[in-house]
Amino acid sequence: MKLYNTITGRDEEFVPVGDKVKMYVCGITPYAPCHMGHAMSYVIFDVLRRYLEFQGYEVEHVQNFTDVDDKIIQRAQEEGVCPQELAERHIQEFMDSMGALNVKSAGVYPRATQEIPHIIEVISSLIEKEYAYAVEGDVYFRVTKDRDYGKLSHRTLEGMIAGARVEVGAGKEHPMDFVLWKAAKKGEPSWESPWGPGRPGWHIECTAMSLMYLGETLDIHGGGLDLIFPHHENETAQSESYTGKTPFVRYWVHNGLLQMGEDKMSKSLGNLVSLEDALNQYSPDALRIFFLGSHYRSPLTYSEEGLSATERAAERLRNVMRGSTESSADSLDPLPYKQRFLQAMDSDLNTPQALAALFDLAREINRAMESGQGVSQAQKTLEKLGGVLGLTFHRPQKKSAEGEAKPFIDLLISMRTDLRAARQYDMADQVRSRLDELGVVLEDTPQGTLWKYK
RNA sequence: GGCGACGAUGCCAAGUGGUCUAAGGCGCAGGUCUGCAAAACCUCUAUUCGGCGGUUCGAAUCCGCCCGUCGCCUCCA
Numbered sequence: 001m002k003l004y005n006t007i008t009g010r011d012e013e014f015v016p017v018g019d020k021v022k023m024y025v026c027g028i029t030p031y032a033p034c035h036m037g038h039a040m041s042y043v044i045f046d047v048l049r050r051y052l053e054f055q056g057y058e059v060e061h062v063q064n065f066t067d068v069d070d071k072i073i074q075r076a077q078e079e080g081v082c083p084q085e086l087a088e089r090h091i092q093e094f095m096d097s098m099g100a101l102n103v104k105s106a107g108v109y110p111r112a113t114q115e116i117p118h119i120i121e122v123i124s125s126l127i128e129k130e131y132a133y134a135v136e137g138d139v140y141f142r143v144t145k146d147r148d149y150g151k152l153s154h155r156t157l158e159g160m161i162a163g164a165r166v167e168v169g170a171g172k173e174h175p176m177d178f179v180l181w182k183a184a185k186k187g188e189p190s191w192e193s194p195w196g197p198g199r200p201g202w203h204i205e206c207t208a209m210s211l212m213y214l215g216e217t218l219d220i221h222g223g224g225l226d227l228i229f230p231h232h233e234n235e236t237a238q239s240e241s242y243t244g245k246t247p248f249v250r251y252w253v254h255n256g257l258l259q260m261g262e263d264k265m266s267k268s269l270g271n272l273v274s275l276e277d278a279l280n281q282y283s284p285d286a287l288r289i290f291f292l293g294s295h296y297r298s299p300l301t302y303s304e305e306g307l308s309a310t311e312r313a314a315e316r317l318r319n320v321m322r323g324s325t326e327s328s329a330d331s332l333d334p335l336p337y338k339q340r341f342l343q344a345m346d347s348d349l350n351t352p353q354a355l356a357a358l359f360d361l362a363r364e365i366n367r368a369m370e371s372g373q374g375v376s377q378a379q380k381t382l383e384k385l386g387g388v389l390g391l392t393f394h395r396p397q398k399k400s401a402e403g404e405a406k407p408f409i410d411l412l413i414s415m416r417t418d419l420r421a422a423r424q425y426d427m428a429d430q431v432r433s434r435l436d437e438l439g440v441v442l443e444d445t446p447q448g449t450l451w452k453y454k
Numbered sequence: 455g456g457c458g459a460c461g462a463u464g465c466c467a468a469g470u471g472g473u474c475u476a477a478g479g480c481g482c483a484g485g486u487c488u489g490c491a492a493a494a495c496c497u498c499u500a501u502u503c504g505g506c507g508g509u510u511c512g513a514a515u516c517c518g519c520c521c522g523u524c525g526c527c528u529c530c531a
Contacts, residue, residue, distance in 0.1 A: 026531070034531090041531035071529070153526080159456050160527065202529085224531030231530090255531070256459090259524075293479070294467055299460080299524070306466055309480035316479090319493065344468090352468045356478035366494055370487095425489055432491075443492050450493090 001055070001346040003220075004297060006228060006252035007152050011348050014251060020058045022214040023049065024249075026206065026223035026231070027064040027109070030090035031072040034097050035272035036302055037224070037258040043288055044255045044296045044349075045222045046103040046390055051345050054388050062213045063106040064206060065091055067113050068199050073188055083189055084113070097275045101284050102390045108213050112205035116191045119200045119208040122242055123180045123193075131241040135171035137183025137196040143176045146237045152252060153229035178234050180204045203234040207242065221249040225257055225297075259301040273302060285318075285391050286311040292351035292389055313359075317386065320362045321393050323369060323447070324376045331374030334381035337361035341385050351389065358386060395452065409440060413449050416442075 002011040016022070025045045028038060049059050067087040076083040091111075098105070112119070123139055126132035132141050143149045143157060150156050157176055179201035184190030190197040200208075210218055216239075223232065232252065239248040260271040278287060290310040294300045337357050344353035361382050365375045383393060412431055419428040432442045435451075443450045 028531075029529085038531050044531090069529085153457085155457060155527070222531090226526070226530055229526065230528085257525070257531075289479080290466090297459095298467090301466085303466080305480085309466070312481095313479050316494090322493090350468075352479090353477070356468070359478055363495085367496095370495065420489080423489075429490070441492075444488075444490095445493075 001051070002348050003251050003253060004348045006254050007247075007249075009154075012251065016057065016219040017217060017250070020060050021052050021220065022218045023052075023059055023061050023220040023222070024206070024210045024214055024218050025061070025063045025106070025221075026227055027066065028090075028094060029066045029069050029071060030087045030094060031069070031075045033090065034094050034275040036275060036278055037272070038094075039097070039101060039275045039278070039287065040258045040291045040300065041222075041224050041255050042098060042103050043101060043291045043390065045253075047292065047351060047388070048220070048222070048253070048349060049104060050388050050390060051349065060214060061104075061106040062108045062110065062210065064209050065109060065111045066202065066205055067091070067111045068189060069202060077187075087113075093276070097279065100279050101275075101287065102392055104390075110209040110213060112200055112209075115205065115208050115212065116200070118212055119204055120181075120191075120193050122208050122211070122238070123204065126180065126238065126242055129241065131238075132180055133173065134181075134195045137198060138171065138179055139181035139195055139201075140172055140177040141180055141234065141238060141241075142173060143178070143237065144174050146241055149176075149237050150233065152236055153233045155229070178203065178230065180238070203231055204238060206231075206235050207239045211239065211243070216243045216245050217247070218249045220251045220253055222253040222255070225254045228252075228254055255296045256299040259299050278307070282307050282311055283314055283396050285314040285393065288390055289314055289355065292355060295352060296349055314391075315395075317358070317362055317382075317391065318393050318395060320365050320382065321379060322450075323445075324379055325369055325372065325374050327374035327377040331376075332364055332368040332378040334361060334378040337364070337378075338381055338385060341388075345388070354385075354389065358382060358389075361385075405440075409435070409451055413442065413451060417449060420444075 001014050003014045004010070005012050023045075025042070028034065049061055052059050065087070068083065072083045072087055076086040079086065095105075123132060126141065127134065127139065130142070131145050132139055134140075150160075157174070161175055181193060181195055181204075182198050182201050183195070184197045184199065188199070190199055210221070221232070236248045240246050260273070282290075286307060287310075290307055291300065293310065337360060340357035340360075341354045344350040344357060347353075361378065365378050365382065368375050368378070386393060412435065416428045416431040419425075419431070435442060436454075439454045440451055441454055443452075
C-alpha cells in the first residue's frame with residue numbers, strides 16, 4: 001500500500017523492515033477527558049492497523065501515556081487530588097471510550113512515570129555524546145549539534161527564530177534548545193537523577209518508550225498534525241542522536257485535525273466536544289463513518305448535522321444485515337466491490353472511497369435480495385470489509401431498559417398483529433404511534449413486525 | 455514575518471492531465487412496495503470544480519497572479 005510520509009512529503013510504498021510492523025502512536029496527556037479530536041486520530045490509526053493486519057501483517061502497536069507534565073500537576077492542584085490519581089482516572093476513561101469506539105487495544109501502554117530509569121539513561125547518554133547539557137538541575141538538548149534538526153517539520157533554526165516567538169530560557173545555549181529534564185519546583189512530583197530531583201520534559205518519554213518497546217527503528221510513528229513540531233521533530237532528534245541510527249522512523253503518518261467551526265478543536269481553546277457526550281448521542285459506527293468519510297490528512301469540521309446524517313448512513317448499513325438469502329449459482333458476486341475497497345485503502349488509506357464501495361455493495365445486496373438472488377456471501381464480505389474500518393453493524397444496546405421492556409413490547413406487537421388481521425387499523429395504528437412516542441419504532445415486514453429503539 | 459493546506463451541487467465529501475456531462479453519504483422531489491406507515495428499491499438533484507490569465511490537441515486536475523478560509527511556528531490527537 002502507499003502511505004504518505006510526512007518527512008518526504010510523498011506517497012511511498014509501505015514495506016516494513018521485519019515481518020512484524022512496528023507502530024508507535026502518540027497517546028494522550030491524561031489531564032482532561034478525551035474529546036472528539038482524540039477519537040478521530042485514534043480511529044484513523046486503528047483503521048491503519050486493522051488494514052495492515054487484514055493484509056497479513058502482525059502489528060506491534062505501542063501507545064504511550066504522558067502521565068507527568070505541567071498541565072497534570074496544575075489540574076491536580078486545582079482539583080485537590082494528587083497527579084497520579086488524576087492521570088489514572090483519565091487513563092481509565094480513555095480506555096473505556098476507546099473500547100466503546102471499537103478501537104483495538106495497543107499491545108503495550110507504557111507510562112512516562114514508569115520509565116524514569118530508562119529516561120535518565122537516555123539523557124545521560126545524550127550528555128555524554130554532547131547532544132545535551134545540564135544547567136542548574138535542568139537538562140537541555142543542543143539543537144545545533146544535531147545536523148539535520150528541522151528535517152521532519154521542514155524548517156530551519158534560522159526560520160524558526162525569525163518567528164520570534166521562541167523563549168530565550170535562562171541558561172539555554174540556543175533559543176531552540178529544548179528541555180529533556182526539568183528541575184523540580186516545590187510541591188511537584190519528582191524523581192532523583194544525576195542532575196538533582198526533577199521530572200522528564202515532554203518528548204523524551206516517547207524516545208525512551210519507543211526504544212524500549214519497539215527498538216531503534218520504527219516502521220510507523222503516528223499522531224496528529226499538531227505534533228509534527230515540536231514534539232516529533234524533537235523526538236526524532238533525540239532518538240537518532242542517542243542511537244546514532246537513521247532513520248528513527250521510516251514512515252511518519254499524521255492526521256489532519258478536527259475543526260470546531262472556524263478553529264481546531266483543542267483543550268487550550270476550550271471548544272471541545274467530549275467523546276463521552278458524543279458516544280451517548282451517536283453510535284460508534286456513525287462516529288467512525290463520520291471520521292472516515294473524509295480523508296485522514298484533511299481537516300474535518302465537527303457538526304451535529306454531519307453526525308446525524310452519518311447516523312442514518314450507519315443505520316442503512318445495519319439494515320442490510322437484517323435478512324438474508326442463501327448463496328447459490330446466480331448469487332451476487334461481491335468481488336468487484338472488494339477490489340474497489342482494497343484499491344482505495346492501498347492508496348494512502350482512502351477511506352472515503354473505501355466507504356463508497358461499501359455503500360454501493362450495500363445497495364446491490366438490497367437489490368439482489370429483493371429479486372431473490374443469494375446474498376449471504378456478499379453480506380459476509382460487507383461485514384468483513386466493514387470490519388477493517390472497525391464497523392460493527394450493531395446498534396448500541398440501550399443500557400438497562402432493553403431486556404426488561406422486551407416482553408411487554410413483544411406482547412403489544414402481537415396484539416397489534418391480531419388487530420391488523422381483524423382489519424382494525426385505527427387501533428393498530430394507535431398502538432404503533434403510541435409506541436413511537438415512547439421511542440419504539442415498529443416496522444412491518446413479510447417476516448413479521450420488527451421493532452427497535454429510535 | 456516564515457512554512458504549509460484548502461476553496462466543488464442544498465449540506466458533508468472523493469477525484470489531481472483525457473474513461474469527469476465529477477464517487478459516495480445526508481437532504482429534497484417523483485415513483486414502486488405497503489391497509490397506512492416504516493424499511494428497501496427505482497428515477498431525479500453540479501455540462502460544472504473560488505476569480506482572472508497561461509501551458510496543452512485536451513485542465514477540476516499543471517503554472518502565475520488575485521480573493522477568501524484555515525493550520526503549524528507556543529501546550530495540543
